[in-house]
Amino acid sequence: MSQMSIGKVVSRSFLSRPATRLYPFEKRPFYKATRGAVAIDIEKCILCGICQKRCPTAAITVTKATKDWQINRLRCISCGACVDACPKKCLWLENMYSPAVVQKGADDKFHQLDKPGLETTKA
Template sequence: MGSFRLGGMTLGSLFKKPETLLYPLEEKPAPAGLKGHIVNDVDRCILCGICARVCPAGALAVDKKARTWAIDPFRCVQCASCVAACPKDCLSMDPSATPVAAKRFEVVREVPEQPKEAAAA
């Protein structure tokens, strides 16, 4: 009886779409709500540093003088505190997975000068 069932399952699987994906050629779509990683729309960033102050992991560094915003993705615990605290709503959680890395790195973004009226809004 068991071998009949096994044979049926084997035959059935020949005509079904495989459960596996041809990774890395095919990628699984990110499930809804996946936090992924932080991205900064630097065109709206005013370098206020609030995100770095609220980050519990010390993953963010804001340098007003050098006009840079940086994140250490290896420290980030994806809590989204910085996203909630940013007064300019320029931070968001990108649901896509970050590429695999063999060495630690930091993402450094240069922040352009904001027009006066945009920075004040």
């Protein structure tokens, strides 16, 4: 590499913004089409279990007897199969990721109450 081209590289690097971000102070924005965490409107769910059957990684567990719907975030690969299969359209993919999981087996658990209210809890 000639001295001329080295000078070009150095001056370009000196004048341009850094390629990295100061994470976690500066976070990359999510795109509209980002496939993030699976979300549920538990009030609309009929606990049919189709999402559980369609999930390729067995991340979802539906327990009709106790009216529980839970998801293992470590297993989910955000493929969207459950979202496409849900007959009530009460599942969707958020365009942001779920927070880091620090404990294995700590599923996000959603419990459907008898009317009129509903309750959401973490297992």
